Amino acid sequence: MVVEVGVIMGSTSDEVTMNHACGILEEFEVPYEKKIVSAHRTPDLMFQYAEKARERGLKVIIAGAGGAAHLPGMVAAKTTLPVIGVPVQSKTLSGWDSLLSIVQMPKGVPVATVAIGDAGAENAGLLAVQILSTFNEELAGKINERRDAKAREVITQGERTES
Numbered sequence: 001m002v003v004e005v006g007v008i009m010g011s012t013s014d015e016v017t018m019n020h021a022c023g024i025l026e027e028f029e030v031p032y033e034k035k036i037v038s039a040h041r042t043p044d045l046m047f048q049y050a051e052k053a054r055e056r057g058l059k060v061i062i063a064g065a066g067g068a069a070h071l072p073g074m075v076a077a078k079t080t081l082p083v084i085g086v087p088v089q090s091k092t093l094s095g096w097d098s099l100l101s102i103v104q105m106p107k108g109v110p111v112a113t114v115a116i117g118d119a120g121a122e123n124a125g126l127l128a129v130q131i132l133s134t135f136n137e138e139l140a141g142k143i144n145e146r147r148d149a150k151a152r153e154v155i156t157q158g159e160r161t162e163s
């Protein structure tokens with residue numbers, strides 16, 4: 001099966017967060033790969049990964065990193081695939097450093113930045129699925145089914161809370 005989404009992260013310490021993106025891809029049965037790639041620690045591997053991504057058949061890259069989170073932006077600079085950046089929550093600055101490093105890209109090289117942490121990673125997975133759904137009606141249908149199910153959950157929870 002051709003891998004469609006690349007989930008990459010700067011360190012194994014990002015894995016717990018990034019697994020939230022992977023969980024969504026599994027839920028939608030989107031073939032993905034998970035790799036540790038760092039702009040700082042493995043720059044040659046990072047360039048190679050980004051340069052080869054499109055010809056390998058990938059359609060979206062989700063890149064998570066914390067602190068001086070240059071990985072998403074650097075990958076975006078070396079590929080024409082859409083890159084979704086996940087700011088991983090850092091210990092010292094609670095992820096503000098990660099967020100600002102990822103979101104403040106110079107014009108010309110966009111990164112679709114999601115929120116800090118686990119919820120952001122989950123949304124990164126959903127955004128990747130939505131990008132793939134542009135040309136895949138079956139996937140679009142599954143997204144709607146998921147949203148309907150979530151809406152029903154919220155209504156049921158609300159009914160239990162309301163008096």
Ligand SMILES: Nc1c(C(=O)O)ncn1[C@@H]1O[C@H](COP(=O)(O)O)[C@@H](O)[C@H]1O
Nearest residue numbers: 010011013038039040065066069070071
């Ligand atoms: N921000 C980056 C990059 C990068 O942007 O290339 N490579 C690793 N890191 C980040 O360093 C943090 C601490 O890493 P360690 O836990 O390995 O010390 C991680 O959140 C990682 O994403």
